[in-house]
Amino acid sequence: MVLLHKAGDIIPEIIKPLVEHRTGKEIEICPPATCPACQSLVVRFAGEVAYRCENINCPARLKESLIFFASRDAMDIDGMGPAVIDQLVERGLVNKLDDIYSLTEEQLASLERMGAKSAANLITAIENSKSRPLHRLVTALGIRFIGGKSARILSEHIGSIDGFFKVTADELMGIPEIGPRMAESLVAFFAESRNMDTIQRLKQAGVNSIAEVRGPQNGRLSGKTFVLTGTLPELSRDQASEMIIAQGGRVSSSVSKKTDYVVAGAEPGSKYDKAIQLGIALLDQDGLLELLEG
DNA sequence: GAGCCTCGAGATCT
DNA sequence: CTCGAGGCTC
Numbered sequence: 035m036v037l038l039h040k041a042g043d044i045i046p047e048i049i050k051p052l053v054e055h056r057t058g059k060e061i062e063i064c065p066p067a068t069c070p071a072c073q074s075l076v077v078r079f080a081g082e083v084a085y086r087c088e089n090i091n092c093p094a095r096l097k098e099s100l101i102f103f104a105s106r107d108a109m110d111i112d113g114m115g116p117a118v119i120d121q122l123v124e125r126g127l128v129n130k131l132d133d134i135y136s137l138t139e140e141q142l143a144s145l146e147r148m149g150a151k152s153a154a155n156l157i158t159a160i161e162n163s164k165s166r167p168l169h170r171l172v173t174a175l176g177i178r179f180i181g182g183k184s185a186r187i188l189s190e191h192i193g194s195i196d197g198f199f200k201v202t203a204d205e206l207m208g209i210p211e212i213g214p215r216m217a218e219s220l221v222a223f224f225a226e227s228r229n230m231d232t233i234q235r236l237k238q239a240g241v242n243s244i245a246e247v248r249g250p251q252n253g254r255l256s257g258k259t260f261v262l263t264g265t266l267p268e269l270s271r272d273q274a275s276e277m278i279i280a281q282g283g284r285v286s287s288s289v290s291k292k293t294d295y296v297v298a299g300a301e302p303g304s305k306y307d308k309a310i311q312l313g314i315a316l317l318d319q320d321g322l323l324e325l326l327e328g
Numbered sequence: 329g330a331g332c333c334t335c336g337a338g339a340t341c342t
Numbered sequence: 343c344t345c346g347a348g349g350c351t352c
Binding site for chain 3: 329330331332333334335336337338339340341
């Protein structure tokens with residue numbers, strides 16, 4: 035896919051014949067465009083029908099932004115799911131991502147299917163989310179191409195949310211696993227002033243924006259790659275991952291010859307078979323714990 | 329021999 | 343998506 039028009043790019047009419055010659059395919063010109071919902075500049079790709087707005091608070095995508103922000107893999111705000119978010123936005127209580135940190139218990143209790151107890155619990159959950167590690171905040175922003183894994187790598191290298199404001203695409207591409215698409219996406223995201231406003235407000239609300247002190251530099255599991263499959267007796271998949279990462283190990287989702295250990299629980303999937311096939315060391319929960327404890 | 333392109337493998341993605 | 347290997351150019 036070829037980027038045809040973006041704020042500051044060369045005039046599309048000039049690059050059209052060049053791109054067509056190179057790709058051998060006819061392409062459509064994307065005229066300069068602004069988001070119909072919020073007038074932010076939008077980025078469009080050849081062949082892509084949908085607009086992609088850079089503004090995280092754009093009315094057209096606010097609910098989705100919030101759902102992802104509060105989700106388990108991001109800020110993990112228990113009790114703030116799609117149903118609650120839908121009401122908050124419809125009632126105008128939340129117009130920007132950061133508004134959730136100004137909600138009062140009273141406002142929450144006024145929602146459908148939300149009693150005093152649930153409202154109090156949700157306030158606590160929102161408060162707790164302020165102390166999440168930096169990589170969760172970076173994930174929660176919903177930056178295109180930036181998910182949990184790359185957010186973690188970026189946060190380790192950059193150290194604080196302020197560090198993201200001034201980092202250049204070239205600097206980003208020097209970080210392992212960060213290529214041109216992620217670098218450009220990050221730069222575009224932090225160039226949008228409405229995103230910056232929201233981040234500043236999140237900071238003012240007390241959301242953690244600094245990476246924790248780096249884990250054991252030479253963790254016991256440093257350089258080792260793990261893959262989890264099946265259900266472990268006591269540990270959840272997330273717990274096991276956290277424990278491995280805390281010791282310097284890496285957790286990946288598919289088995290390859292670069293995998294050092296496959297941790298298999300009950301009812302393992304095809305990863306188990308592949309581990310056997312490739313002759314990769316297998317661990318059960320006890321084996322993993324033994325390795326973690328040294 | 330640096331630079332650019334293509335392609336396949338492996339991993340990730342709002 | 344990112345990366346590295348292999349092919350091609352200058």
